[in-house]
Each structure stands twice: as structure tokens, then as C-alpha cells.
Amino acid sequence: EPEVTQTPSHQVTQMGQEVILRCVPISNHLYFYWYRQILGQKVEFLVSFYNNEISEKSEIFDDQFSVERPDGSNFTLKIRSTKLEDSAMYFCASSRGPTGGTYGNQPQHFGDGTRLSIL
Amino acid sequence: DAKTTQPNSMESNEEEPVHLPCNHSTISGTDYIHWYRQLPSQGPEYVIHGLTSNVNNRMASLAIAEDRKSSTLILHRATLRDAAVYYCILREYNQGGKLIFGQGTELSVKP
Numbered sequence: 001e002p003e004v005t006q007t008p009s010h011q012v013t014q015m016g017q018e019v020i021l022r023c024v025p026i027s028n029h030l031y032f033y034w035y036r037q038i039l040g041q042k043v044e045f046l047v048s049f050y051n052n053e054i055s056e057k058s059e060i061f062d063d064q065f066s067v068e069r070p071d072g073s074n075f076t077l078k079i080r081s082t083k084l085e086d087s088a089m090y091f092c093a094s095s096r097g098p099t100g101g102t103y104g105n106q107p108q109h110f111g112d113g114t115r116l117s118i119l
Numbered sequence: 120d121a122k123t124t125q126p127n128s129m130e131s132n133e134e135e136p137v138h139l140p141c142n143h144s145t146i147s148g149t150d151y152i153h154w155y156r157q158l159p160s161q162g163p164e165y166v167i168h169g170l171t172s173n174v175n176n177r178m179a180s181l182a183i184a185e186d187r188k189s190s191t192l193i194l195h196r197a198t199l200r201d202a203a204v205y206y207c208i209l210r211e212y213n214q215g216g217k218l219i220f221g222q223g224t225e226l227s228v229k230p
Contacts, residue, residue, distance in 0.1 A: 004162075031216050033216065045217040045218065045219065048216045050216075056216070058217075091162045093162075093218075095216065104149065104151030104168075104210040105170075107165035108163075108165065109165060110162035112160075
């Protein structure tokens with residue numbers, strides 16, 4: 001069964017450094033997402049991406065964050081200048097997108113995440 | 120955002136059925152009911168979804184109340200591998216693609 005893959009599984013970075021988290025979504029999916037989960041807290045939406053544009057972003061996704069689909073397979077999340085509070089699990093997800101005019105009928109498929117530790 | 124209410128935790132014995140409840144009294148007519156689960160140290164995993172009728176797949180069954188204000192995820196024979204946090208999420212018609220996760224129900228399975 002096709003799956004979403006994320007690399008690296010664990011990233012340790014000094015505060016203030018740039019970090020890029022990588023994801024390979026399922027090949028025939030058109031919608032891509034990033035979520036994060038701070039230890040012991042809820043999974044939080046960061047951003048959705050479709051047709052090479054951001055569709056929606058949360059308040060968390062400020063100017064320090066950016067996303068890109070540099071080729072036909074990868075989807076990346078960049079944090080320009082990391083802060084201690086960016087330490088979290090980051091999950092990538094993908095889906096086929098809406099059918100019949102609604103997102104309701106389409107599941108999202110998640111990767112196993114990248115654990116980002118900021119020192 | 121439409122809200123769901125789930126118990127914080129539940130316990131089950133291995134090989135017994137598990138019924139995980141979810142209340143969503145403010146659901147609108149176009150909202151789909153989705154269930155995801157998150158095993159320890161893994162990403163969320165899609166389980167099942169439905170709109171009005173009960174649904175079955177290889178992982179679970181979803182029973183939806185006639186008024187759609189509640190639903191129940193049914194695991195027919197719990198295994199140790201089913202120990203996870205289970206999330207009941209409403210996918211709103213005009214919400215866009217994002218999933219809004221609550222705290223979910225932490226299911227523990229005893230051998």
C-alpha cells in the first residue's frame with residue numbers, strides 16, 4: 001500500500017539555524033499538508049498546499065515557515081531561524097482532494113513524522 | 120469549527136469488542152464523520168469515515184446515530200496493537216482541507 005514518507009526521522013538543530021523537513025507524498029495525491037505536535041499536546045494544522053500554492057495556513061505558520069514542492073515528488077517545510085518552541089513532531093499528509101465539491105469524503109494519509117529538537 | 124466530545128480514556132481486554140463513543144451535537148448536514156488513530160511514536164492513521172449510514176472496513180465499523188449527533192467506532196476484536204489515541208473529527212463542507220484534532224480517546228488494551 002502506498003505511503004507518505006518523511007525524512008529525516010529525527011533532526012537536531014541549534015537555535016537560529018535553518019532546517020528543512022522533507023516529505024514524499026503518495027504519488028497520485030494532489031493536496032499536501034503539514035501538521036505539528038508538541039510533546040504531550042494535540043496535533044495542530046500548519047499549512048495546506050495545492051497546485052503549487054498555499055491554500056490555507058494557521059496562525060502558527062508565520063514568516064519563519066515556508067513550503068515548497070521543488071519537483072514532482074518532494075514536499076518540504078523550511079523553518080528559517082529555529083526557536084526553542086519549534087521543537088515538536090512534524091507530520092506531512094497528503095490526500096486526493098475534494099470530491100463532489102467537498103473535502104469531507106477524502107481521508108488524509110500521514111507520514112510517521114520528523115522529530116525536530118532545537119538546542 | 121464543529122466540535123466533538125470524546126472520553127479521555129478507555130480500557131479494553133484483548134480479543135473483546137471495543138465501542139468508542141463520540142458526541143457531535145452541532146454537526147451540520149454536510150459534515151462527514153472521520154476517525155483517525157495515532158499509535159505511539161507514529162503519525163495519525165486514517166481509520167474510517169461516514170456521512171449518514173453505518174460503514175464497515177477491514178479496520179473497524181462506524182455506527183452513526185439516526186440524528187447524527189453521535190457516532191461510535193467499533194473495533195470488533197481488540198488487539199494489543201490497537202492501543203492508541205483515537206480521534207473523532209468532523210470534516211466540514213467549507214472548512215477547507217485541514218483536519219482539526221481534539222484530545223481524542225486514549226485506548227489501552229489489556230492482555
